[in-house]
Amino acid sequence: MRADKVTRLLESLSEAQETLISECIPAGARSHFLASRREALLGLRSLLDAAIDRTKEPSEAAGKKSPSSRSRGSIDISD
Template sequence: MRADKVTRLLNSLSEVQETLVAEFIPAGARSHFLASRREALLGLRSLLDAAIDRTKKPLGATDKKSPPSRSRGSIDISD
């Protein structure tokens, strides 16, 4: 049930962001908000990758710190 609430919250935030961007945000600021949305999505992808990686471990295996199996490129945040 908690995952459903998070999903609904993220969907609502996304809709609010789209509305604000479309109606109230000047064109010069839009790229910054779109970049932040991309960052949020990349964060969610990282969480999903970690959850997928946990399903690959045998039952009873406990690694306190294991590096992620997937590597993502860097993101340029310069103007």
């Protein structure tokens, strides 16, 4: 059940972050923090894309043009 505890802890931290951002940080600063959060998520997506690309079969990877040619969906980070 350790995974359950970790999940609950992460949810609690996320809720605390949202409360801190919405109630304690001025609107001008809030927009910067939310933009940095978006950039962090985009960075994680790039890391995941690279890891996924490394798992492809050699023949499949040889036919690929470049990592930037991959179509990507959007990530909704708004509340």
